[in-house]
Amino acid sequence: MLSIHDLHVRVAEAEIIKGLTLDLPAGEVHAIMGPNGAGKSTLAYALAGRPGYEVTSGSATYDGEDLLAMTPDQRSAKGVFLSFQYPLELPGVPGLTFLRTALNAQRKARGEDEIAAPAFLKLAREKAAALKIEFDMLRRPLNVGFSGGEKKRMEIFQMSLFSPRLLILDETDSGLDIDALRVVADGVNAARAPDRAMLVITHYQRLLDYIRPDRVHVLAAGRIAASGGPDLAHELEREGYDKYSKVPA
Amino acid sequence: MSLGSALKTGDVAELPSRRDEDWRWTDLRGLIRTLPAASPPGDAAALKPGPFDDLADETVTFLNGRRLSGAGPVVISADASRTIALRFVNQAHGTAHHSALSIALEPGVVLTLLETHEGAGAAYVADVELDIRLGEGARLQRVVLIDEADDAIAVATAEVELGSHADFAQTALTRGAKRQRFETRLRHGTAAKARLDGVYLLGGERRGDLTSEVIHNHLGATTGQLTKGCVRDQARGVFQGRIIVNRGADGTDARMGHHALILSERAEVDAKPELEIYADDVSCSHGNTVGALDEEALFYMAQRGIPDPEARGLLTEAFVGEVVDRIEHEGARDIARAWVAERLRAAQ
Numbered sequence: 001m002l003s004i005h006d007l008h009v010r011v012a013e014a015e016i017i018k019g020l021t022l023d024l025p026a027g028e029v030h031a032i033m034g035p036n037g038a039g040k041s042t043l044a045y046a047l048a049g050r051p052g053y054e055v056t057s058g059s060a061t062y063d064g065e066d067l068l069a070m071t072p073d074q075r076s077a078k079g080v081f082l083s084f085q086y087p088l089e090l091p092g093v094p095g096l097t098f099l100r101t102a103l104n105a106q107r108k109a110r111g112e113d114e115i116a117a118p119a120f121l122k123l124a125r126e127k128a129a130a131l132k133i134e135f136d137m138l139r140r141p142l143n144v145g146f147s148g149g150e151k152k153r154m155e156i157f158q159m160s161l162f163s164p165r166l167l168i169l170d171e172t173d174s175g176l177d178i179d180a181l182r183v184v185a186d187g188v189n190a191a192r193a194p195d196r197a198m199l200v201i202t203h204y205q206r207l208l209d210y211i212r213p214d215r216v217h218v219l220a221a222g223r224i225a226a227s228g229g230p231d232l233a234h235e236l237e238r239e240g241y242d243k244y245s246k247v248p249a
Numbered sequence: 250m251s252l253g254s255a256l257k258t259g260d261v262a263e264l265p266s267r268r269d270e271d272w273r274w275t276d277l278r279g280l281i282r283t284l285p286a287a288s289p290p291g292d293a294a295a296l297k298p299g300p301f302d303d304l305a306d307e308t309v310t311f312l313n314g315r316r317l318s319g320a321g322p323v324v325i326s327a328d329a330s331r332t333i334a335l336r337f338v339n340q341a342h343g344t345a346h347h348s349a350l351s352i353a354l355e356p357g358v359v360l361t362l363l364e365t366h367e368g369a370g371a372a373y374v375a376d377v378e379l380d381i382r383l384g385e386g387a388r389l390q391r392v393v394l395i396d397e398a399d400d401a402i403a404v405a406t407a408e409v410e411l412g413s414h415a416d417f418a419q420t421a422l423t424r425g426a427k428r429q430r431f432e433t434r435l436r437h438g439t440a441a442k443a444r445l446d447g448v449y450l451l452g453g454e455r456r457g458d459l460t461s462e463v464i465h466n467h468l469g470a471t472t473g474q475l476t477k478g479c480v481r482d483q484a485r486g487v488f489q490g491r492i493i494v495n496r497g498a499d500g501t502d503a504r505m506g507h508h509a510l511i512l513s514e515r516a517e518v519d520a521k522p523e524l525e526i527y528a529d530d531v532s533c534s535h536g537n538t539v540g541a542l543d544e545e546a547l548f549y550m551a552q553r554g555i556p557d558p559e560a561r562g563l564l565t566e567a568f569v570g571e572v573v574d575r576i577e578h579e580g581a582r583d584i585a586r587a588w589v590a591e592r593l594r595a596a597q
Binding site: 025048049050051053070071073075077081082088091092093097098101102103105106109141158162186190 | 542544545546547548550551552553554555556557559563564566567568570571
């Protein structure tokens, strides 16, 4: 589903991703682990098309299309969803207004009919109930005054509402206590499907106790330094990232 | 010196110029070389319905400076109208006119004044002078929509005097003009309350100027002020807010905020918040910010599928929405909100 080949990404004159190659087939969950500063978030932002994250060479193909040629909103409409490490607060923009605008923009870009307000509210109510989110929270300005856990839950809620096909979870476990982590992981696991792929970016192995990956990749110094099965995560937890940080450039 | 006196005397030297500190950014003398001829009467049959008609018990209309019905001051006594639509309609082309009205609220009465400045002509010069007096404990809510023609020069000035315990709440929304100024000069009574809010949404080469002066001479009065503006293209916004707390006005509470978004490189905002405090026991503050839309928020919205122009519109609407939400009158608030949304959409 997602095929990244020899990707190089530059941020503010510094090359952060230096020749990354990765294949993520549909139906699979891959974890990206690595030390701080390895380029994990940079990879996530580059795949989502964040301005300032300049791809200098290499390719990323998504469902046979050139992902890097699309604008961020086009990628979103095609089913790319990035769960932010620090979800943004939007003062004055009620959650429901934001969600409906986003959902309808995605539908419009795909040539589908817009969803009418009553049908949207029904859908939002169902999805919120499943994630134990108080519906009144959605009437408030998006994420404003929410705790770290609430913001992450709101990200998972949006994920379930938009039904994306490629999920990129950027440090979704950061700032979560164990209960919040479980709610988030349950939401992610419920989203597993044969036509959906996930890239789970994390510093710690902890999240992978809840979201079991099919493959684990070690990202160090801007490239994949090692790949393996789920056991690799445990090995990293025991031994740390030191041996990968010394990979010659 | 004022536009009104220049129009009355026909003397351009009466026009305020950049030499007056308060008119530094809205220099009329430099702009108007000769005063235009007086506007002819407008065509009352061509009047379109005003935006606030349905909410009002009574409508007072000035057409090219002429009042269409009634005369003399509007006095609100206990048995008078509760909601008045006040319309200043400019049908003139290249001519000038002046409108004046006095409004007096007897003690304890409540009035909602829904005011519009409507441009139905072109290149006119329009001046409006209001004299508003609130008796003891009277309450007035004033909501103003300013929609002048692109090439108009329009100035509206209100002198407001509050009796003790009177309550005056004002929200003015403007989209500017060639030159447009909305000025409020308010004198507090003892323990009176004033809210002076504003919104400016300027595009093209429009200019909008929201100026106010509030004087606290008595004990325990409160002033709250929140103005927000968005400028794009080559537009220019001006905010001048002066609060004077004179000796003896102890217990004054005054807060002023002005926040602007500059949405293009060639747009400009000039702001001058001033607090002059001569009393000891007061609580005063002001905050002033000028910035751009948050790029991180824009990317977040794009990641969720919202195209850039739509995302900018949502954020801008949310930004000025804080001011609109302070309008107490529900019907007027809804109309103001729609007014803002429509003008932001048109600008995209």
